[in-house]
Amino acid sequence: RKEVEQDPGPFNVPEGATVAFNCTYSNSASQSFFWYRQDCRKEPKLLMSVYSSGNEDGRFTAQLNRASQYISLLIRDSKLSDSATYLCVVYRPITGGGNKLTFGTGTQLKVEL
């Protein structure tokens, strides 16, 4: 089982739609949680952190459920420019020292006219 699992999509939605992505993680030692965005042939960039209390950044809302080891991202009023791959990412310490980010395989979103 992968440490971070996501539905790969693609999710094809019309402009203005609301779309939700889900993610589960397997390692309970995971400490911090994020959504990254990766455009085609570009590097990943941090979209937002995810907190247990839920957090919002404009049209984007992220939620974490530690008990279920589940993370979500909601995008409201989708724009064409939201088309990208959304990567669920967890951060945890590793044996021997240091910490690492583990990425899900990403969910592809295509917003259409």
Added chain:
Amino acid sequence: DTAVSQTPKYLVTQMGNDKSIKCEQNLGHDTMYWYKQDSKKFLKIMFSYNNKELIINETVPNRFSPKSPDKAHLNLHINSLELGDSAVYFCASSQDDISGYNEQFFGPGTRLTVL
């Protein structure tokens, strides 16, 4: 004034060759990383260095040898290239990774194709 830069952007080479990818960051960060993104878009950490010291080595074949001449640079040398090494390699950096999470900034990637 690119924050994390990598060279080359594209690298096409024959099986068995040895090649290097260079990475530089001008953010003053202490920690640098190499990631590999394969054809299925799975992004996985390979190495991390903190102040020139190796912190993470994620069971990468020893044909891959990172070198950090100073904390602003982390180069990746690959010996005896194989077809399966074809991927996009991303360098990243962050402020001190020892005490907890700090945002990682990624370079633009190096697309390696082994023929």
